[in-house]
Amino acid sequence: MKKLHFLEVEGNTKGFFTFLGLFGLISLIGILAAYYMEHNGHWVTGMNNQIIWGTPHVFAIFLIVAASGALNVASISSVFAKTAYKPLARLSGILAISLLSGGLVVLLLDLGRPDRLIVAMTQFNFVSIFTWNILLYTGFMGIVGVYLWTMMDRPYNKLTKKAGMAAFIWRLVLTTGTGSIFGFLIAREAYDSALLAPMFIIMSFSFGLAFFLLFLMGSYKYTQRDLGDYIVNRLKNLLGVFVAAVLYFVLVYHLTNLYSADHRGITQFILTNGGIYTFLFWVVQIVLGSLVPLFLLYSPMGKNRTMIGLASGLIILGGMAQLYVIIIGGQAYPMTLFPGMEVSSSFFDGVVASYAPSLPEVLLGLGGVGVTLLLMTVAIAALKFLPASLADEVADPHAK
Amino acid sequence: MTINIENEKKDAMTTTVESSRRNFIFGSVAAAGLTVAPGMMLYQTANARSLSEKATSKVRWGMLVDTTKDVDWNKCVDACNTEHGLGNESKSRNDQKTQYIRVVDVKNKGTGYSMSLPVMCQHCEKPPCVDVCPTGASMKRPDGIVLVDRHRCIGCRYCMMACPYKARSFVHEVLSDQKENTPRGKGCVESCNMCVNRIDNGQEPACVEASDGAIVFGDLNNPESAISKILAKHGGKQIRADLKLNPGVHYQGI
Incomplete structure (x- = not known):
């Protein structure tokens, strides 16, 4: 095994500035879209008093x-x-x-009053899961920052294991917190499940690794660095396990909901008669986002980098669909005011709420992805994050 | 069901007047209000306070809605809209407009029985909207009124996700021509505040006043109040009582 050597990406190249410009532009468009929404008010979006959290939340929660x-x-x-x-x-x-960071930018810019960020950072209600999340997110940045430091500054290498342990525990708590944003809403049938928190953790394994793999393959391709099959195969096999684990959780989540009579309505809605939500669930989340990637990753096609990239992209697409169904589908299904009764009102009680994502919402969400990629482009050029080579003779501990 | 709410109210009013006289001697604001605004319906002043005093948990304001009465509930909705200056959105779609109270039609599919009732913020004893609010903007006063501090609300809308009664609205556009007592800002969440401005001035909520006696307002903690007496004698139900939030709004006939 050859010695591992980290190297910044060359910054003064056409390719670097192209990516910098591209991701900067996507981020800028996102911020302009947010400005448009904030300047006019949320009436320009598809959101309303029934679908309270829309497409920006799907992107934000996906990224987080x-x-x-x-x-x-x-x-x-x-x-x-x-x-x-x-x-x-x-x-x-x-x-x-x-x-x-990308996720938080979207979450912040979708607030009704993003100008009051200082209120959110200074006035805490410690009963609120949102408050916990604010602390968990800032803490995560700090802990992972220290963790990176211990990895990249040789004298502190001995602390890496401890920092890594702290970061690992923190990230488990963080995703539990994100899942709990929904899991603790007693009034909404779709969310009233303790399974959401662990399900979010396993979803994070899958979505995070898919994004990681795409970024790894993309950055090595465009910087013309060697990326051997050893590391790619390990990652793609692991990714397949995570995708299967998410499927298992989705199955258990819906089965338990079908078993309890008061959650049967929402489950039937998602699985059978929910229109766009049923389509997104079966076609995008299950088939395109889970079964097709599993086939791509584990069949002989899984040796092909393009197919691994396609599988990762599909897992991300399926993940977005999954969050869309959970977040927006869960709100669209009417809340029960009088169990067993038919209700109607001028405030859309008893009917499935309608929602169509508006362009500014989608642009804001994509802007968050842009911010993520912009930060990454700058980071890998500024500091030594990427190994100069991940060819098998470097990456494989058993290589001779 | 025959409930003599009018008599109950008169009883309450007598107590009010006597008590207010006593307060007047000590120069209280409540008594002044009674003097300058004759005919104003005062609530039980045994627990009334002047505006300089803080709200106290000795009182728990509540409402009792009698759905069996033949009342046009839309009158309550109109009174609410007028009181708080609602319905002035010019750009929002129907599903984006604010509603503090709505009339909900309920039908039993099995028996065909149907009824209508006004639903507003239920002013829960354990309000989920207060629990989830990250900044404490969504709050419960010691006297049980649940409301939003519009200077603190960051517009995250988590309270709207948490409310089992769908009682809250989000302001989707810039609003002008606002009522002095009900400041409403784009990007903030709002809901029925039980007409806290009126209550603090010794008046009843606007919907109660417009309900032709079908909604009784009063102190749930005071066994002598009209509302407590009716509840003690005839009982009442809370919407989604199974959630154990103990709303301050009770109903009869549901």
């Missing part, structure tokens, strides 16, 4: 969930002492911070 998952690679290296993952630990840490 993926952030904690992206840290997994580093955790496997530091906490579970798998040396094969060590070369990827730095990238894993910085990607986690970037994904979280």
Whole structure:
């Protein structure tokens, strides 16, 4: 095994500025979309008093969930002492911070009063799961920052394992917190399940690793660095396990809901007669986002990088669909005011709420992805996050 | 069901007047209000306070809605809209407009029985909207009124996700021509505040006044109040009582 060597990406190249410009533009468009929404008010969006959280939340929660998952690679290296993952630990840490930043930007800019951020940062209601999340997110940034430091500054290397353990525990709590934003809403049938928190954790494993793998393959391709099959195959096999685990949780979640009579309505809505939500669930989340990737990853096609990239992209698409169904489908299904009765009102009681994502919402969400990629582009050029080579003779501990 | 609410109210009013006289001697604001605004319906002043005093948990304001009365509930909705200056959105879609009270039609599919009732913020004893609010903008006063501090609300809308009664609305556009007592800002969440401005001035909520006696307002903690007496004698139900939030709004006939 050759010695591992980290190197910044060359910044003064056409390719670097192209990506910088592209991701900067996507971020800028997102911020302009947010300005348009904030300037006019949310009436310009598809959101309303029934669908309270719309497409921006789907993007934001995807990015936040993926952030904690992206840290997994580093955790496997530091906490579970798998040396094969060590070369990827730095990238894993910085990607986690970037994904979280992108998600938080979207979440913040979708607030009714983003100008009151200072209120959110100074006035805390410690009973609120949102408050816990504000602390968990800022804490995550800090802990992963320290973790990266211990990895990248040689005298502090001996602290890496401890910092990695702290970051690992923190990310589990963080995703539990994100899942609990929904899990503790007693009034909404779709969310009233303790399964949501662990399900969000396993979702984070899958979405985070899919994003990680795409970024890894993309950055190595465009910087013309060697990326051997050893590391890619390990990651894609692990990704397949995570996708299967998410499927298992989805199955258990819906089965338990079908079993309890008061949750049967929402489950039938999602699974059979929910229109767009049923379509997104079966076609995008289950078939395109889970079964097709599993086939791509584990069949002989899984040796092809393009197919692995396609599978990762589909897992991300399926993850977005899954969150869309959970977040928006869960709100669209009417709340029970009088169990067993038919209700109607001028406030859309008793009917499935309508929602169509508006362009500014989608642009804001994509802007968050842009921010993530912009930060990553700058980070890998500024500091030594990427190994100069991940060819098999470097990455494979058993290579001669 | 025959409930003599009018008599109950008169009883309450007598107590009010006597008590207010006593307060007047000590120069209380409540008594002044009674003097300058004759005919104003005062609530039980045994627990009334002047505006300089803080709200106290000795009182728990509540409402009792008698759905069996033949009342046009839309009158309550109109009174609410007028009181708080609602319905002035010009750009919002129907599903984006604010409603503090709505009339809900309920039908039993099995028996065909149907009824209508006004639903507003239920002013829960354990309000989920207060629990989830990250900044403490969504709050419960010691006297049981649940409301939003519009200077603190960041517009995250988590309270709207948490409310089992769908009682809250989000302001989707810039609003002008606002009522002095009900400041409403784009990007903030709002809901029925039980007409806290009126209560603090010794008046009843606007919907109660417009309900032709079908909604009784008063102190649930005071066994002598009209509302407590009716509840003690005839009982009442809370919507989604199974959630154990103990709403301050009770109903009869549901």
